Amino acid sequence: MVNFEATLFCGQSFSWQKSEGFYQGVISNHLITLPMDDPFSHIRGNPFLEHYFDLAFPYQTAEEILSSRDPNLKGLIEAHGSIHILNQDPWEITLGFITSQNNTIKRIRTLLDLLRVRYGKEISPTHYALPTADELITAADEDALRALGFGYRAPFLLDAAKKVSLLERVSTQDDAHALETLKEIIGVGPKVAACILLFGFGRKDIFPLDTWTKRIMKQQYPDRDPSFFSPYGGIAQQHLFFAERRKKRAQW
DNA sequence: GGCCAGGCCCCAG
DNA sequence: CTGGGGCATGGC
Numbered sequence: 094m095v096n097f098e099a100t101l102f103c104g105q106s107f108s109w110q111k112s113e114g115f116y117q118g119v120i121s122n123h124l125i126t127l128p129m130d131d132p133f134s135h136i137r138g139n140p141f142l143e144h145y146f147d148l149a150f151p152y153q154t155a156e157e158i159l160s161s162r163d164p165n166l167k168g169l170i171e172a173h174g175s176i177h178i179l180n181q182d183p184w185e186i187t188l189g190f191i192t193s194q195n196n197t198i199k200r201i202r203t204l205l206d207l208l209r210v211r212y213g214k215e216i217s218p219t220h221y222a223l224p225t226a227d228e229l230i231t232a233a234d235e236d237a238l239r240a241l242g243f244g245y246r247a248p249f250l251l252d253a254a255k256k257v258s259l260l261e262r263v264s265t266q267d268d269a270h271a272l273e274t275l276k277e278i279i280g281v282g283p284k285v286a287a288c289i290l291l292f293g294f295g296r297k298d299i300f301p302l303d304t305w306t307k308r309i310m311k312q313q314y315p316d317r318d319p320s321f322f323s324p325y326g327g328i329a330q331q332h333l334f335f336a337e338r339r340k341k342r343a344q345w
Numbered sequence: 346g347g348c349c350a351g352g353c354c355c356c357a358g
Numbered sequence: 359c360t361g362g363g364g365c366a367t368g369g370c
Contacts, residue, residue, distance in 0.1 A: 195365085195366085195367090196366095196367080196368090197368080197369080199368095199369090200367075200368065200369085203368095204367095239366080242366080242367065242368090243366080243367090244365075244366025244367055245364095245365050245366050245367095246366080247366090344369090
């Protein structure tokens with residue numbers, strides 16, 4: 094059973110909101126509305142959404158392997174249900190996770206919404222696509238992005254836009270080389286590169302280490318490292334991250 | 346006010 | 359290679 098709350102709102106996408114019984118989200122330039130009581134009914138039979146929600150991946154197998162390896166994770170998976178890794182656009186993920194550094198999920202959302210309204214294409218009276226790399230380079234400069242509130246991340250977004258072709262190279266590289274390629278973008282270090290690989294390229298074995306997951310590893314797995322969860326580190330990490338944030342009542 | 350937030354760059358040692 | 363200061367901004 095897919096846990097849509099955890100899948101949509103636990104830090105892998107910043108494009109969804111809840112309103113009046115519906116999940117509403119922008120996927121590239123499509124506005125998608127899913128009924129909260131039965132999201133699956135709108136996804137099944139729609140190849141575009143089936144791919145976005147990663148229905149073809151064998152989550153059950155991954156969860157069984159993780160559960161057999163670690164009782165803690167077994168408990169979390171039983172409590173959460175499945176957390177899927179969405180197939181999102183690498184460029185949009187790059188924008189999102191450059192913005193994420195030293196920031197809160199709530200404010201990442203706010204900043205990306207500002208970016209949409211200011212530089213993106215209107216796709217409905219109330220929703221905008223994220224700007225493409227070309228749109229950003231053409232219409233924005235560092236001062237304008239700082240004025241929107243991006244702070245020191247402003248030049249990073251512009252550098253990423255200039256180097257957007259790197260993202261095509263990544264798709265044919267193994268994880269280690271791909272991380273190195275992504276770090277050629279100024280402001281992209283190990284953590285942001287990991288998030289781009291996991292969430293933008295579906296690399297399920299990537300385990301991003303941020304302030305939360307570092308703390309989790311230190312406290313709960315003091316003599317392990319993320320390879321303990323291989324080849325499903327990314328999936329394990331989403332469950333650990335979700336559980337820890339829920340425990341601390343962190344805001345989305 | 347200080348501390349933290351899905352960090353990274355740069356520089357010392 | 360590792361550790362620590364600085365960097366924008368907002369919420370608590």
